[in-house]
Amino acid sequence: MKSKMKYMAAAVCAAIVLAGCNDKGADSSTTDAGNSEPAKPAAVKAEQATKAPKTVARVDDAVYTVEDLKAEADLRCALASAVKKLSDKAEKGIRAKVEKTAGRRFIQQELLLKYFRQENLALDDGIVDKSIDALIKQTRIKSIEQLESKLGPESMALLRKNIEKDAKEAAARRDIRSKANATASDEEVAEWIEKIKNGNEVASLTNALIYATATNVYERLKEGSLTFEEAVQDYSEADEESVDGNWNTFYMENLHSMDEKALIELLPGMDKGDITPPIESDNGLAIVKLVDVQNYTKDRANNTEVGYDLARIFFRLPMFIEIPTTEEMRKALVENKENEFFKEVVQKLSESSQIEGLQDDKVTKRLMQGQ
Secondary structure, X not given: OOOOOOOOOOOOXXXXXXXXXXXXXXXXXOOOOOOOOOOXXXXXXXXHHHHOOOEEEEEOOEEEEHHHHHHHHXXXXXXXXXXXXXXXXXXXXXXXHHHHHHHHHHHHHHHHHHHHHHOOOOOOOOHHHHHHHHHXXXXXXXXXXXXXXXXXXXXXXXXXXXXXXXXXXXXXXXXXXXXXXOOOOHHHHHHHHHHHHHHHXXXXXXXXXXXXXXXXXXXXXXXXXXXXXXXXXXXXXXXXXXXXXXXXXXXXXXXXXXXXXXXXXXXXXXXXXXXXXXXXXXXXXXXXXXXXXXXXXXXXXXXXXXXXXXXXXXEEOOOOOOOOOHHHHHHHHHHHXXXXXXXXXXXHHHHOOOEEEOOOHHHHHHHHOOO
């Protein structure tokens, strides 16, 4: 059975995760039992269904349709092309990202806009124009008139609307966090710093044990009492699931970019089948085996380069946490408490709202394609 090590990593700041939304069908049709109008032919119904905008997401009365999604993608592409010329591949990437995230983004933002209205918050005068001025400075466009000319009236109106919504969302976030009234006492700060120090001590002891284990495995491999494949199965904690520990084929430039200093030094002097002693590699320790050396075709011009086929037995090392100062620790604890309070507020907003959202990216993509 593969031996497993326990590792410690102190986590201070929790990530802000907005409330999830249940998947629901976007389109629905209702009939009025008291309606005396004759039933419409199926062809007419089909035509009306085709013309009706398909819903991507909804929060109470706020609705986000496929047409909104397409307009958002057009705007993103236009803004990107204002910075530099946009390739077809880059445009497809932008549109794909909008397809994937816009529905959820709409739901998250609408919940915070609802909070903005409930709390009667307000924006500073001229914030939209100031944001557009800042945007223009980041592009090749010289004036707001030139930006309007490039985007067109509809996209320009959408840009202004988005900026205003983003500003309101930011104001809501600030207001929620300020109401957390979060503090961190000297006792809490000292306790967490001590936890991190203790964690590092445990990590140090674990580190020494792993080095000893790796050295023992290497000695057994050298004397022949353990095969490389057996060691992979019993000890390796690499992501690759190959029974022989197959890692990958690497060129020297790959190893330089990965900062694999020990391998860069050892590989040129190794023969097929040779193994390295335990070396620092990929945030851990590794015993690396040179499986093969070949000249691989590097590019379409048929240029070749030496490639090293490597296998490894990987020992994952525990993570050490840099000891924070008292004020850094206090700030992190306060932020963590504010995040937790923020999640609670958004959860309550979600529970008090009627929400529909397509969480399946493939469904959203089919809607975009008119299916």
